[in-house]
Amino acid sequence: MRRITLSRYLIEEQREKGKINADLRLLIEVVARACKSIAIAIGKGGLGEGGGILGEAGSDNVQGEAQKKLDVLSNEIFLEANEWGGHLAGMASEEMELPHAIPNRYPQGEYLLLFDPLDGSSNIDINVSVGTIFSVLRCPEGADPTLQDAFLQPGTAQVAAGYAVYGPTTLLVLTVGDGVACFTLDREIGSFVLTEEKLRIPEETKEFAINMSNRRFWEAPVQRYVDELLAGKEGPRGKDFNMRWVASMVADVHRIMTRGGIFMYPLDSKIAAQGGKLRLMYEANPMAFIVEQAGGAATTGRQRIMDLQPNALHQRVPVILGSRNEVAVVAGYHAQD
Numbered sequence: 151m152r153r154i155t156l157s158r159y160l161i162e163e164q165r166e167k168g169k170i171n172a173d174l175r176l177l178i179e180v181v182a183r184a185c186k187s188i189a190i191a192i193g194k195g196g197l198g199e200g201g202g203i204l205g206e207a208g209s210d211n212v213q214g215e216a217q218k219k220l221d222v223l224s225n226e227i228f229l230e231a232n233e234w235g236g237h238l239a240g241m242a243s244e245e246m247e248l249p250h251a252i253p254n255r256y257p258q259g260e261y262l263l264l265f266d267p268l269d270g271s272s273n274i275d276i277n278v279s280v281g282t283i284f285s286v287l288r289c290p291e292g293a294d295p296t297l298q299d300a301f302l303q304p305g306t307a308q309v310a311a312g313y314a315v316y317g318p319t320t321l322l323v324l325t326v327g328d329g330v331a332c333f334t335l336d337r338e339i340g341s342f343v344l345t346e347e348k349l350r351i352p353e354e355t356k357e358f359a360i361n362m363s364n365r366r367f368w369e370a371p372v373q374r375y376v377d378e379l380l381a382g383k384e385g386p387r388g389k390d391f392n393m394r395w396v397a398s399m400v401a402d403v404h405r406i407m408t409r410g411g412i413f414m415y416p417l418d419s420k421i422a423a424q425g426g427k428l429r430l431m432y433e434a435n436p437m438a439f440i441v442e443q444a445g446g447a448a449t450t451g452r453q454r455i456m457d458l459q460p461n462a463l464h465q466r467v468p469v470i471l472g473s474r475n476e477v478a479v480v481a482g483y484h485a486q487d
C-alpha cells in the first residue's frame with residue numbers, strides 16, 4: 151500500500167473528492183495531534199512523581215464518576231489543542247457538564263467538537279487498551295455554541311467521527327462520510343500512516359460482546375437473544391458463538407471493525423432510569439456513524455441510533471451495534487416484544 155499519512159489522506163479527501171473543507175481538515179489534524187499527546191502520556195504509566203499518570207484524580211466528573219488523572223489530563227489536552235485553530239464554534243466533553251466556549255481571543259469556526267477524551271479509563275491502571283472518541287457537527291446558524299442546544303443534533307448530522315485506540319499500537323479510525331479509514335501511529339516519524347483504506351464489517355459473525363454479569367437485569371428480547379447464542383449448535387441458531395468483553399468500548403468496537411461481531415450495552419433495570427450506560431452524543435453517535443460507514447448497523451434495539459433526536463448533552467442510550475445481520479436479529483426480537 152502507498153505510504154500515505156493522515157495529512158495526505160485529508161488533502162485528497164478535500165482536493166480530489168471535495169468531501170471536506172480546509173477547516174474540517176485542520177480540525178481532524180489537530181484532534182489527531184491531541185490523540186498523539188494522549189498516547190505519549192498513557193505510555194508513561196506509573197513513571198514520574200506520585201505514581202505518574204495512574205490512579206484517581208480525586209475529583210468526580212459530571213456523570214458522578216471518579217475521574218482518573220488521565221481523564222482530566224486527556225480532557226485538558228483536547229481543549230488546549232483545539233481552542234486556538236479558528237475551526238471550532240465550541241466543544242463538549244464527557245468530562246465537563248457544560249459546553250466549552252472558544253476564548254474570545256481566538257477566531258470562531260463553524261464546527262462543534264464533541265468527545266470522550268479517554269474512554270475505558272478504568273482499564274488504565276491494569277494496562278488494557280483505552281481510547282478517545284470524537285464526533286463533529288456543524289454549529290447551526292445563529293445558535294449559541296456556549297449552550298447545549300447547539301449540540302443537540304441527531305447522529306445523521308455528523309460530518310466526521312473517529313476514535314483512537316491506545317493499545318499495542320496507537321490507531322486512529324476515521325470517517326468523513328466516505329467510508330472508514332484506519333491509520334497507525336508511526337512513532338519514528340510521529341505521523342499517523344494509512345494502514346486500512348476501507349474498513350468493512352462482515353455481515354455475519356460468531357462473536358458477541360456484552361457484560362454477562364448484567365443478564366438478570368436485561369429486557370426479555372436481549373435475554374432471549376444472548377441465551378440463544380449460548381445454546382450454540384444445539385440451540386435455535388444452529389452454530390456456536392464466541393464471547394469477548396474488554397470493557398473499553400473503543401477496543402471492543404475496533405475488534406468488530408476488524409473482524410466483525412456484535413457489541414451490546416443494552417438497557418438494564420439497574421440503569422433504566424438513566425436511559426442506558428453509554429452516552430449518545432460522544433460515544434454512541436460517533437461509533438454508529440463509523441459502524442454504518444463500514445457496512446454495519448447500530449440501534450438502541452428499537453430505533454436506529456443516528457435517528458435519535460437528543461434531548462440532553464450527556465444523554466445515555468442502549469447500544470447494539472456491529473455485523474448487520476446479527477443486529478437485525480436483536481432488533482427483530484425487540485419488535486416482537
Ligand code: P6P
Nearest residue numbers: 269270271272361397398399400
Ligand atoms: P462495564 C467504559 O467505562 C465504558 O463507558 C465503555 O467503554 C465500556 O464498553 C463500558 O463502560 C463497560 O461497562 O459495566 O462492563 O464496566
